Each structure stands twice: as structure tokens, then as C-alpha cells.
Amino acid sequence: MDDIKEGLRYAFQTKNVLTLAISGTGHSGMEAVLSNLLEPGENVLIAITGTWGDRAADMARRYGAIVNTVSSKFGTTLKLSEIEDAVARVRPKLFFIVQGDSSTGVLQPVDNLSAICRRYNCLLAVDVVASLGAVPFYMDRWGIDAAYAGSQKVLGAPPGLAPISFSPRARDVIFSRKTPAPVYYWDMKLVGRQWKCFDEDRIYHHTISSTLLYGLREGLSILADEGLEHAIQRHRTCAKRLYNELEKIGFELFVENEDDRLCTVTTVYIPDWVTWDDVALYMRRQNVTVSGGMGPTAGKAFRIGIMGYNATLQTVTYLINVLQESIKHVKLVTASKL
Amino acid sequence: MDDIKEGLRYAFQTKNVLTLAISGTGHSGMEAVLSNLLEPGENVLIAITGTWGDRAADMARRYGAIVNTVSSKFGTTLKLSEIEDAVARVRPKLFFIVQGDSSTGVLQPVDNLSAICRRYNCLLAVDVVASLGAVPFYMDRWGIDAAYAGSQKVLGAPPGLAPISFSPRARDVIFSRKTPAPVYYWDMKLVGRQWKCFDEDRIYHHTISSTLLYGLREGLSILADEGLEHAIQRHRTCAKRLYNELEKIGFELFVENEDDRLCTVTTVYIPDWVTWDDVALYMRRQNVTVSGGMGPTAGKAFRIGIMGYNATLQTVTYLINVLQESIKHVKLVTASKL
CATH class of the missing domain: 3.90.1150.10 (Aspartate Aminotransferase, domain 1)
Known part of the structure; x- marks a missing residue:
């Protein structure tokens, strides 16, 4: 698990302490980001460049967030000005966007969003399920607060794990929630302890699939070997x-x-x-x-x-x-x- | 997937149409039962015979249910009269109990609970994670409405899937919810479609781990061979x-x-x-x-x-x-x- 954390930090290009793999498919990474960073009644802005934005909006609504969307013409990216206008209008706690939408095949630039998000004091979450390891993604340099992928896409490991990473800013938001995270299984305060992301002893949370861990470790190792x-x-x-x-x-x-x-x-x-x-x-x-x-x-x-x-x-x-x-x-x- | 459904129906001893494997560990089976059968503000009664009842209570609270508990002296089972008194007092929508609690090593009889639950019009959910395949469990004969297990216990497959089954009564409750199921990933109306449990075409919901499916299929096949x-x-x-x-x-x-x-x-x-x-x-x-x-x-x-x-x-x-x-x-x- 320690090797996997290292491999994931390399893949995400981050030093984030709270970096691990969720026990579920890419979808569960989406659930984990939304359920940990949003509380009922809070505003979220979701970029729709294909199916995955709709999926995120559906999930966020179920968690009781107020969902606002900004959509691109399908087959094209969202322009920076469209995003800035929407963030300024909605003033969301979280802005969610997909880097590579596999339903439309659109690659959305996400290297230039954090300045906007900082200006309006909102967190920036990026879905990199279909892109991580295949297109440039620099989590720290680009100021991204939360990102998640799937083990079975570019990483080539069996499906069933969702690599995920949270910035220190996102981590602080998680640790200062007014309500408990709505889903025990994805509560990053607990999952992070099992993955020994905090200065504490490892504490059992659930039975992680050893089979899938070995597969993911190998996928990350191949990526690191190649560069x-x-x-x-x-x-x-x-x-x-x-x-x-x-x-x-x-x-x-x-x-x-x-x-x-x-x-x-x-x-x-x-x-x-x-x-x-x-x-x-x-x-x-x-x-x-x-x-x-x-x-x-x-x-x-x-x-x-x-x-x-x-x-x-x-x-x-x-x-x-x-x-x-x-x-x-x-x-x-x-x-x-x- | 069809073979797995058949194998699971044999293991659970049920004819339930809504029988499948959740993409997550045993814990996710617990989440799926509670999140699909409970709505915010509804009463749930949880039997505590060890750690797993506490875990279920924690989850149900996060989903906004009103959690009531009835506890055994640790190392002993709950008596039928204790359960009946609690159900009569609480009048829960759902009574949740663990058949085999792996933290205490207690085997709780669950063959005699449905009469009580029917009398007070409540659903009966049983955790069989540590027991399915090793101790008698007759889901239909015993009138159990929801049950879930883990792939890696008695079934001996890799961890990462949670076998689960819902009775027609539980299924009706799921389909007549006033609020959407709080978690998209475990919404049985959607997961059930991917597993072709309803008279509809299979519809994509998430990427199920083929690796784990083959493992579970083998585990179920070994159980069926032995009997x-x-x-x-x-x-x-x-x-x-x-x-x-x-x-x-x-x-x-x-x-x-x-x-x-x-x-x-x-x-x-x-x-x-x-x-x-x-x-x-x-x-x-x-x-x-x-x-x-x-x-x-x-x-x-x-x-x-x-x-x-x-x-x-x-x-x-x-x-x-x-x-x-x-x-x-x-x-x-x-x-x-x-």
C-alpha cells in the first residue's frame, strides 16, 4: 500500500499526503470526491462536457448539494471565460470538471482553472479517469484540490480500484465538515487512516482487495519504469x-x-x-x-x-x-x- | 454474470430476482442495504451483537435514519423476546441483524425473526458476511428481505465483491421510495439493470471488475459442486x-x-x-x-x-x-x- 501511494503521487504529480486507492471502480472515486467535499445545501458547479458531468450532477444532488451546471457544446471544450462567468455567478464551494470525457472524446484544459477557483474561494476537482497517465496532468502545479482515476484505464490494472488524491486545502475542508461524510465506506478521514496517510497507526476500515492492490501496484510500476x-x-x-x-x-x-x-x-x-x-x-x-x-x-x-x-x-x-x-x-x- | 446470479441464489437459498454482487467489499453490501431501504427520518432498529451492528448504526445515521439499537450481552445472542420487545417499542421500517458476528464469534439465530417483523410490518435485513455457506441460511424460507455477504469469506474468492439479495417486498420498497437512493453507486434500481435483474435490457452503470467476477463465479461453482x-x-x-x-x-x-x-x-x-x-x-x-x-x-x-x-x-x-x-x-x- 505504501508503494501504491508513492506510485499514485507520481502519476498524479503531487505531494499530497491524502493519496490512496478507493475500493471501488472509477465511479466510486467520483462519489468519494463529492461526498467528502460537499455538505447538504452547499453550492456545487459542475461542468458538463459529456456524460460524466451529468453523472456527477446526479450524485451531488443525491448528497443534498445545490447543483449548478455549465455546459459546452458537445464535441467542444468549455472556454475559460464561460467557466469564470459561471463560477462568479454561482459562487460554488466546489467546481467539478472532467479532463477527458470518454463519452464525447473531448479533452478539457484544466491547467488554467485554479486561479479562477482561488479568486472565488472554491475547491477544484478534476475527473482524470480516462486521461491520467496519457495526457499531461500536474495536480500540484495546476493547483487542483481533488482528482481521481480508475485502475483499469491507462494504468492497465484490473478494474475495481479508484486512485484518488486530495490537496491539503481539500483535506482541511474534509476535517472541518459540520456534518459527517454521508457515506462511511468513502469517509476519507477513516479510509485515510487505513492507508496510513496521517501521523497515526494504520486502523482497519474495510477489507481491501489484495488481488487488486497487487495489480494496481504493477500498473503503477510499469508507468514509473516508462516515465x-x-x-x-x-x-x-x-x-x-x-x-x-x-x-x-x-x-x-x-x-x-x-x-x-x-x-x-x-x-x-x-x-x-x-x-x-x-x-x-x-x-x-x-x-x-x-x-x-x-x-x-x-x-x-x-x-x-x-x-x-x-x-x-x-x-x-x-x-x-x-x-x-x-x-x-x-x-x-x-x-x-x- | 448470469451464472453468478444463479450461484448466489443457491448460496442465499432464494428465488429473489434482485440478487447480484455489489462492486465493493462486504462493507459496501451493508451500505447498499441501508441506503436503499431507508429514507431520511425513518426509524431503523439495529441489533448489536458485536462490532458490525455498531458499524451499521454509524452508516444508517449518516443516511439520516433515526437509529435505535438493541444489544446483547457480548458473547451471547439476543433472545427472541428482547427482539420482539424492541421491535414493538420502536416500530422500525427495518430491523437489521448480523447472523455471524466475526468480532465476538456469536451466531445469532435468524430463522425465527420474520414472524415478528411481519407482525409489526417491518423489513428484515441480515448480514451474512462471515456465515454464508458455512451455517444454515434459508433466505426465502426464513422470510428475510435483504441479505449480503463478502466474496472473500466462506466463498473463498478474492475480496472486492459483495453478494446481495433483496426480496420482492424489499424490492417494492426500493421502487416506491419518496427520495432517490442517496448513493448512485449502490442504487439498486440502476445496479439491478446492469445485472439484468428486471425485464429490461442490460444497461451500463459502472465498470464491474471482470477479474473479480471470474473469481466469484469460481467460488460459487465450488460451493455448488460440494453442496x-x-x-x-x-x-x-x-x-x-x-x-x-x-x-x-x-x-x-x-x-x-x-x-x-x-x-x-x-x-x-x-x-x-x-x-x-x-x-x-x-x-x-x-x-x-x-x-x-x-x-x-x-x-x-x-x-x-x-x-x-x-x-x-x-x-x-x-x-x-x-x-x-x-x-x-x-x-x-x-x-x-x-
Whole structure:
């Protein structure tokens, strides 16, 4: 567990003492951030750049927070001025935003938000589930107060743990709550003691999955061996190749502006020149699973996830070959039916 | 996932449609039962026979329920009349009780509670984390409305999943809540859809750990192969042997009445005739870990867990041999220091 804390501090680029892995999937990281930092009746501002903002809003409402939202046009990022206007208007205790929204494939800049949040005295929480380890994220340098990821995305460990980190400022908020954290299982005052994040003896809170801990430790160790900069560059190179190849075939990407694209999950408009469901099915038979859309992209786009261990040019080439072959096959079948 | 649902229905002895595994440890099963069945301001009655009742009371308070408790003298069970008096007095929406409390080693009868609960129109929830698969538990026959376990106890799978089941009555309560379930992650209306418990298509809720699912499926398959009756008998035989051997050596069991003892976790008074910490340490060096006390038994008793795969007479014999050898060693060392 100590090794994992070290590995996570490296991945998050933080010195935060309260850094650990929650016993649950990425969703439980979202729950832990919202339930620890918000109290009933408090204002939260949630950025909606895809499904995950909606999910956070749903969770925060259940915890009794007053939920305000600011939404981007789907497929684009929120502009700094839009965020600043919303923060100034809402005066939230917490501003929540997703760095890489896997439903839309949008990469939201989060390096420039803390100045705004400090000006209006609000905490800044960032979801990095689909981005941590693949795109730059500097928790301390960027002044981020809470962040969480999933063990099974870029880190490539089995699903079931949610890396999470809280800044000293967020930690103080947690320790000075007027009401107890609403969920015992995610009460960071207790979970932090089990992970020995405070100057106290380790105290049992729940049975952490040893199996998953070993997996996460290995995933973090692989990331540290490679080095963050190299991993980020590798993901960027693969994504660029993928964009080029897809456009060469005639696909249109959902996120127009290349700088706004999340390199781990590429969203692509469903084409009108081939029966897409048949193509996806044929690809799956060759061990390549391409996801459907989700939330704002449901029925409009499909999603290609290339991350972590899989983020190699070989994988991109293989995917493109299978894709082209599948399109050819479906076109032939369609033609033969005419 | 369908196989797991079938395996869990066998383990719980139920036909409940809403039977699945929560993505979290045993604790998250407790959270799921309380958060789905209680709404703010509602009365809950919690039986305290050890640490786990206290834990449930803590959780329920956080969810805004009005918590009432009825406690046994530690090391003994609650009598039926005590329970009936408390239910009649409190008139709770939900009565919560632990079948096998691993902190005290007490086995609470739960076969005779539903008549009382029906009379006072309250739901009956039973924690079977430390007991399911090792002692008789007939969810449907005994009229139990909610029950949950842990994947890593008797079932012997890796920790990280919490088997859970709700009766049709409990399900109706969940579906007619006035307020949304307070925690999205455990909202059974949503989790139940992902597990295809309702007549609807499977709908994504969160990324379930495939690794843990395969482990749990295997654990359930092993239980089904052996058969519940045989597994229960095996645990009983081992426990009886363990009690006899411990008493022969001169240990005193924390739970006086043999019928009140939980066969999976045996609580034993710390002896005054040998330095117990040294014995436990010496045993650990021989790969036998004996736990300290917990909650009411902390500092008073130690705990021997023999369950699932380990519940064999060979294990008991090995444990007793190592225990005797360790006592001999510690006595010799102590004598040589005098």
C-alpha cells in the first residue's frame, strides 16, 4: 500500500499526503470526491462536457448539494471565460470538471482553472479517469484540490480500484465538515487512516482487495519504469496516427479541433456510406471491439479506445487493417444482396 | 454474470430476482442495504451483537435514519423476546441483524425473526458476511428481505465483491421510495439493470471488475459442486474439533454456549498462563495468522478464522500443532529468562 501511494503521487504529480486507492471502480472515486467535499445545501458547479458531468450532477444532488451546471457544446471544450462567468455567478464551494470525457472524446484544459477557483474561494476537482497517465496532468502545479482515476484505464490494472488524491486545502475542508461524510465506506478521514496517510497507526476500515492492490501496484510500476513524459508522448503519437488513418478512409471525427481531442478515446461519426453495425460486428469477430456512442454521442458516433498497454503504433495499424477489411467485407455482402 | 446470479441464489437459498454482487467489499453490501431501504427520518432498529451492528448504526445515521439499537450481552445472542420487545417499542421500517458476528464469534439465530417483523410490518435485513455457506441460511424460507455477504469469506474468492439479495417486498420498497437512493453507486434500481435483474435490457452503470467476477463465479461453482449441506457439515465438524482441542490445551472460549458459536470465527480468551503476543508472533512465523480481538473482544480475546477452503480437519490439526509448539517455545524462552 505504501508503494501504491508513492506510485499514485507520481502519476498524479503531487505531494499530497491524502493519496490512496478507493475500493471501488472509477465511479466510486467520483462519489468519494463529492461526498467528502460537499455538505447538504452547499453550492456545487459542475461542468458538463459529456456524460460524466451529468453523472456527477446526479450524485451531488443525491448528497443534498445545490447543483449548478455549465455546459459546452458537445464535441467542444468549455472556454475559460464561460467557466469564470459561471463560477462568479454561482459562487460554488466546489467546481467539478472532467479532463477527458470518454463519452464525447473531448479533452478539457484544466491547467488554467485554479486561479479562477482561488479568486472565488472554491475547491477544484478534476475527473482524470480516462486521461491520467496519457495526457499531461500536474495536480500540484495546476493547483487542483481533488482528482481521481480508475485502475483499469491507462494504468492497465484490473478494474475495481479508484486512485484518488486530495490537496491539503481539500483535506482541511474534509476535517472541518459540520456534518459527517454521508457515506462511511468513502469517509476519507477513516479510509485515510487505513492507508496510513496521517501521523497515526494504520486502523482497519474495510477489507481491501489484495488481488487488486497487487495489480494496481504493477500498473503503477510499469508507468514509473516508462516515465510519464514518454507514456504521454506514446499516446499522442498513436492518436495522431489513428486520426490520420481514419480520415484517409473517409471517417469524420466527432471532435473537430485536434487540440480538443482526448488521445485515449477517439469519437468518430457513424458513416452513412456503410452499414456500421455490421462493420462493428465483423471487427469484433476479429477480436477488435469498438464501442458504441454514449450519452451525447449515443447513436451518432462510435468510440475507439486505445490506451495504456495497447497504445502502440502496431495496435493502431492492426485496428485500421481490421477496420478496412471489415468495411470491404460489409460492402461486398451488401452489394451481393442487391 | 448470469451464472453468478444463479450461484448466489443457491448460496442465499432464494428465488429473489434482485440478487447480484455489489462492486465493493462486504462493507459496501451493508451500505447498499441501508441506503436503499431507508429514507431520511425513518426509524431503523439495529441489533448489536458485536462490532458490525455498531458499524451499521454509524452508516444508517449518516443516511439520516433515526437509529435505535438493541444489544446483547457480548458473547451471547439476543433472545427472541428482547427482539420482539424492541421491535414493538420502536416500530422500525427495518430491523437489521448480523447472523455471524466475526468480532465476538456469536451466531445469532435468524430463522425465527420474520414472524415478528411481519407482525409489526417491518423489513428484515441480515448480514451474512462471515456465515454464508458455512451455517444454515434459508433466505426465502426464513422470510428475510435483504441479505449480503463478502466474496472473500466462506466463498473463498478474492475480496472486492459483495453478494446481495433483496426480496420482492424489499424490492417494492426500493421502487416506491419518496427520495432517490442517496448513493448512485449502490442504487439498486440502476445496479439491478446492469445485472439484468428486471425485464429490461442490460444497461451500463459502472465498470464491474471482470477479474473479480471470474473469481466469484469460481467460488460459487465450488460451493455448488460440494453442496451447501456438505459445506455446512464440514464447517461444523472442524469447529467442534477446534473447540475440543483448544479446551484440552486450557483455553477458554469467549462464547460460552456452544450453540451460540459461529463456526467460521472462534473467539478465545487471551490466556494468563503464557505471553500471548509472543505465541501469536511465533505462530505467524510458521504461516499461521491468528487475529487479535476486535470491538468488544479487543484486548480480551484472539480470533481464529477457519472457513471455506481452509475448513478441513487437517487445517485444524496443523493449527493446533503449531499453537502447542509455539506455547512450548514461548514458555521455554520465558523460563530461560528467569
